[in-house]
Amino acid sequence: MSVLPSKAYRAGIPAAVIALVVSGAGRAAEFAAGGFSFSDELGGFRLLAATGSGTPGDPVVLVEEIYDVAPATLVIRNLDLVAGRPLQTQFTLVKHVTNRSVRVWAAFEFELQEAEGKPSVYSDGLSFKQFASIDSDVASDSFAKNERDFEPYDRIQFIDGHVDPDAAGEFKVIITDATPIPQFYLVQEPKLLSAGLPPARRHFAAVAPPPPNHPTAFPDAD
Numbered sequence: 698m699s700v701l702p703s704k705a706y707r708a709g710i711p712a713a714v715i716a717l718v719v720s721g722a723g724r725a726a727e728f729a730a731g732g733f734s735f736s737d738e739l740g741g742f743r744l745l746a747a748t749g750s751g752t753p754g755d756p757v758v759l760v761e762e763i764y765d766v767a768p769a770t771l772v773i774r775n776l777d778l779v780a781g782r783p784l785q786t787q788f789t790l791v792k793h794v795t796n797r798s799v800r801v802w803a804a805f806e807f808e809l810q811e812a813e814g815k816p817s818v819y820s821d822g823l824s825f826k827q828f829a830s831i832d833s834d835v836a837s838d839s840f841a842k843n844e845r846d847f848e849p850y851d852r853i854q855f856i857d858g859h860v861d862p863d864a865a866g867e868f869k870v871i872i873t874d875a876t877p878i879p880q881f882y883l884v885q886e887p888k889l890l891s892a893g894l895p896p897a898r899r900h901f902a903a904v905a906p907p908p909p910n911h912p913t914a915f916p917d918a919d
């Protein structure tokens with residue numbers, strides 16, 4: 698079942714396409730919705746559309762495809778701050794993500810970063826609504842549970858489910874941005890099933906060398 702309110706399904710056309718930039722690394726897309734812009738310029742995934750105003754009933758919906766089982770970083774710019782308008786501090790975000798890798802995603806993690814590559818700390822004003830957060834703020838149609846880690850960084854990991862290759866998963870989060878910096882980052886990382894620990898190698902003990910000064914473990918037969 699979708700995590701989207703029914704109204705969001707009617708909004709099929711992006712509110713605005715800000716730019717399609719052709720660079721050496723490929724074609725980057727940036728879309729505006731809900732007072733923010735969203736860009737795939739850092740690569741690893743493709744952003745296809747952005748709609749909605751960011752309210753709980755009309756969330757910003759991002760449609761995207763991820764090609765690897767590796768972190769893919771979305772660049773978010775606060776257009777109010779860029780344009781000098783009153784600050785919008787909170788928006789509801791739904792991501793509709795298609796798995797274009799050949800592996801099953803067994804978990805999916807989001808992390809907010811104020812500076813690229815650095816975790817957002819507890820007191821920096823950027824968070825997954827760390828204050829007054831309630832269970833329904835975070836949801837997925839593909840994962841039954843989520844683990845929220847708000848200290849010392851801002852991370853949410855969706856678990857107990859999966860997204861098959863060429864299937865799509867939806868994820869809802871609420872982002873609070875009260876920072877004076879117009880740009881921040883949302884790292885999204887599909888995860889594989891853990892390979893688990895190797896079985897205990899107890900049978901190897903029988904051939905382990907004896908410790909120093911220990912009577913030989915293999916006395917002569919005579």
Ligand SMILES: [Ca+2]
Nearest residue numbers: 817818819823
């Ligand atoms: Ca934070």
